Amino acid sequence: MKTDVEELTPTRVKLTVEVPFDELKPNLDKAYQEISRQVRIKGFRPGKVPARLIDQYVGRGAVLQEAVNDALPELYGRAVEEKEIFVLGQPDVEVTELDDNEKFAFTAEVDIRPKFEVPDYDGLEVVVEDAEVTDEKVAETLDSLRERFASLTTVERAAEKGDFATIDIAAEIDGESVEDAATSGYSYEVGSEGAIEGLDEAVTGLSAGESKTFTSKLVGGERAGEDAEITVTVQSVKVKDLPEADDEFAQLASEFDTIEELREDVRTRLGRQVRLQQLSDARDKALEALLEKVEIPLPDAVVQQEVDRRYQQLDQQLQMAGMTRQDYLKDEEKTEEEFDREVRDASALAVKGGFVLDQLAVQEELGVENEELSEYVVTQAMQMGVAPQQLAQYLTENNQLPAIVSEVLRSKALNLIVEHVTLKTESGETLDVEAIQRELDGGETVEAGEDVAEEAQEIADAAADADAADEADREEAREANAEAEAEADKKDGGKDA
Incomplete structure (x- = not known):
């Protein structure tokens, strides 16, 4: 041949x-x-x-x-x-x-994939937010916990912002009742700016048994988007009562005996979240900083595939939320052209980032160990809320093992970049990435049972062939790069002569 x-x-x-x-x-x-x-x-x-x-x-x-x-x-x-x-x-x-x-x-x-070399990334400077947990943030988080244990009490007065009104809604268009737009016994928080425009203004000031009619567009059903005469009737008005932030509440809402112990635990957890966010931001910004140093052409078809994937994902999310893309663009205050440009720019950046991480894995001769694949499977299963065995079966049956190997490799390449950056906070403090990671690793962990570990190991074994194939691809890429460099050296030598 x-x-x-x-x-x-x-x-x-x-x-x-x-x-x-x-x-x-x-x-x-x-x-x-x-x-x-x-x-x-x-x-x-x-x-x-x-x-x-x-x-x-x-x-x-x-x-x-x-x-x-x-x-x-x-x-x-x-x-x-x-x-x-x-x-x-x-x-x-x-x-x-x-x-x-x-x-x-x-x-x-x-x-x-274009042929290129990843430039030196040692010493790239990345700035992240300060890991400060303020008293205000602790109080805000504690208030959110109190909200979960709040109760509603009926009051004999007109509805105000922040109240919870139990309401009935009816709608008519040209005197004809719109059945699929009607509801009864609906608990509505006054001032929450619900889907029906004008509902807040109509409910505010109404007492139990009172009604008001206003004109607005229907947001759902067969006649969505049409103007209708909407009548809202208040059944009752209730106020939210929050429990006091005291020792009794701490015992109710947590395993702690005193409110001070609960408050300190909230502070500790918030500090961990901030540290995690710092590392996440560092990863994103480190890759962005490296991408700015790399100029490579991108295949139009590959970028278009990423654009299509993002639009498909967006449409699915909007459908679940009962929204259209036009509704979304209106909320974002963007035109279709502006949004499309943003999606295409983000897609191109994502494709470029993938190429750079793949090439870095080749240059640094990174590989994937079975333990890393096992950890990936267990972590993904936990995040998805499914049993590791179930995820393992899905990945195997749908031939997703090569994709797992690629994902783990890219993550290792990105970790390598972060380890070599100079990480600073907005206040000028220099952070030790490894120290932060050790601090986080010393926090809460979830141990996998023996059955989970065995299942993950089976996936790792099954992925060995995919890993070997990827290693062969990487070896071919290294040889191709070496040949390209040798050819370039010859040309440069000829020019010098």
């Missing part, structure tokens, strides 16, 4: 592959066997029809087409491996020559 590579752009190549016809013999035999099982010719059982009769009744062309379709994936894979190309996505394949018993040739255009 002969393969030539033509660079169409820095991120797209065209492979021209010529294959001696005799290499198609196994595929031809398989094609005859497959067609033999499908055709019905008198005197022959399915699967026993001779090749000459298949040529006569079905046609040699159909057999050749079947054989070519069967052979193309393997031949394409061999060509990519031979030329050590890091391909992205599916290729556009075209059969250019098919001479029976002579020669077979095809071309394949495919996006590739």
Whole structure:
């Protein structure tokens, strides 16, 4: 097999592959066997029809087409491996020559990851917020906990902002009742700016048994978006009573005996959250700082795939929230053009970040240990709220193991970047990333049971092949980079001469 590579752009190549016809013999035999099982010719059982009769009744062309379709994936894979190309996505394949018993040739255009070197990242400066836990923040968090244990008490007065009114809602359009817009016994917090525009103004000032009618657009149902006459009737008005922040409340809401112990625990937990946020911000900003030092071309198709993925995710979230994209854009005060530009910029940055982390993993010869894969599976299962065994089965059945290896590798590459940055707070304090991590690791941890560990280990073992394949890809990339450097050195030497 002969393969030539033509660079169409820095991120797209065209492979021209010529294959001696005799290499198609196994595929031809398989094609005859497959067609033999499908055709019905008198005197022959399915699967026993001779090749000459298949040529006569079905046609040699159909057999050749079947054989070519069967052979193309393997031949394409061999060509990519031979030329050590890091391909992205599916290729556009075209059969250019098919001479029976002579020669077979095809071309394949495919996006590739650009070739580049990650520049030095030692000493990059990153600034994060101060890890300060103020008394006000502690009090705010404690008040939120008190809110969870609040009770509602009925009052004999008109509704005010902050009250909870039990209301009935009815709607009419041109005198006709809109049934799917009606509700009764709905508990509404006055001043919460609910979905129905004008509802707050209508309820404020009403006492139990009183009603008010106003005009507004319906937000749901078959007639959503139409103007309707909406009547709201107040059944009762209630105020929220918060429990006192005392020892009795601490015993009710926690395992602590005194409010001071609870308050100190809140402060400790907030401090841990702030430290975690510092590390998260450091990771994001360290990658951003490194990306600013790298200029690489990006495949349009790969960026578009990321754009499509983000829009699909957004539409799913909006659908669950009962909103349209137009509603979302209105809330964000953005035009479609502005939002699309933001999504495309973010998608391009994400693709670029992935390329840089992948290349850094190659340069630093990073690998993935079984223990790291096990930890990843258990952590993901905890975050998703599913059993590790369930997640393990899903990942295995859906061939997600290579994606796990890639995700862990990128995370390790990003951790390596963070370890080499100079991390400072807004007030000028220099932070020790490793010390912060040790501090956090000394906090609360969740131990996995033996069954979870065993399940995760099975995933790690199953992922070994994927890891080995990735290692082979990385080795090919290293060799390709070395060749590129050698070629560049030759050219530079020729210029100097």
